[in-house]
Amino acid sequence: MTEVNQRHVSYDEIVSDLRTNATLAAAGEVPKEELSRHVGAEFKSSRILIQDSRNRATVITSPGGSPGDPHIHPDFNEWFMGFGDVMGFLVGEYTPFRATFGDIVVAPCGYRHTPLAWYGQMCMRLVCTKPGSNHDIKGIEPSRTVRLDPDWEPPNRILTPLPYMIERQGLDNDWQESVLHDQRNRVEMFNVMPGSSAESVNGDTESWWVVLKGNVRFEIAGDVVDASKGSVVYSGDGEWSAISATGPGSAVFVEVADPESC
Numbered sequence: 001m002t003e004v005n006q007r008h009v010s011y012d013e014i015v016s017d018l019r020t021n022a023t024l025a026a027a028g029e030v031p032k033e034e035l036s037r038h039v040g041a042e043f044k045s046s047r048i049l050i051q052d053s054r055n056r057a058t059v060i061t062s063p064g065g066s067p068g069d070p071h072i073h074p075d076f077n078e079w080f081m082g083f084g085d086v087m088g089f090l091v092g093e094y095t096p097f098r099a100t101f102g103d104i105v106v107a108p109c110g111y112r113h114t115p116l117a118w119y120g121q122m123c124m125r126l127v128c129t130k131p132g133s134n135h136d137i138k139g140i141e142p143s144r145t146v147r148l149d150p151d152w153e154p155p156n157r158i159l160t161p162l163p164y165m166i167e168r169q170g171l172d173n174d175w176q177e178s179v180l181h182d183q184r185n186r187v188e189m190f191n192v193m194p195g196s197s198a199e200s201v202n203g204d205t206e207s208w209w210v211v212l213k214g215n216v217r218f219e220i221a222g223d224v225v226d227a228s229k230g231s232v233v234y235s236g237d238g239e240w241s242a243i244s245a246t247g248p249g250s251a252v253f254v255e256v257a258d259p260e261s262c
């Protein structure tokens with residue numbers, strides 16, 4: 001069973017946890033409310049991976065076609081990462097769009113939003129919310145829709161697809177670029193060539209990483225963690241870290257850090 005703020009959780013562990021919990025909930029063996037804070041379909045579950053001073057990061061799964069739960073957050077920007085199968089998102093007045101693994105979605109403060117399980121048996125999203133947040137404010141359905149602006153540059157695009165970043169920067173040399181930057185987080189995407197190290201921007205406060213492609217070695221406070229696609233890695237206050245790509249091929253990952261400390 002995955003613990004909160006575990007040093008390393010592999011993608012397989014996350015999927016296994018979610019599948020087990022969803023099966024128990026669907027069978028009525030565990031109250032759905034214990035496994036998910038969200039109202040929705042059967043075969044739905046969630047697992048909190050990170051709970052620190054700034055964020056609560058949870059992976060949620062539900063089958064394609066499950067109902068959504070539109071709501072707003074009046075005091076923070078919420079963001080999501082597609083984590084498996086195909087998700088759909090309604091954000092503010094924007095035309096509905098889809099997100100798959102590694103794509104980042106921002107629901108700006110005050111924008112009504114609805115993550116929707118779109119296609120697949122386990123439509124997964126990692127939601128990064130503020131600790132203590134809820135779905136109490138439902139907001140109002142927009143009266144029109146507008147297209148996402150394709151020329152909007154990072155950071156803080158409503159949708160930042162992973163393929164867009166790879167096409168924008170390439171995979172042939174080291175790079176990093178902020179994909180989200182607000183008062184709560186700085187989310188930095190890296191591409192690191194095999195044998196190279198990343199210039200991590202994490203500081204004295206908690207940081208965590210999600211590997212999107214390739215193989216990454218994290219050395220954190222004496223622990224050596226070999227992480228791959230879908231791994232989530234956590235570092236606590238003041239824990240020094242070194243990050244390198246072990247190949248083959250480059251590694252792409254995001255780092256979630258305190259914007260005040262970097």
Ligand SMILES: [Fe+2]
Pocket residue numbers: 071072073078107113
């Ligand atoms: Fe939300």
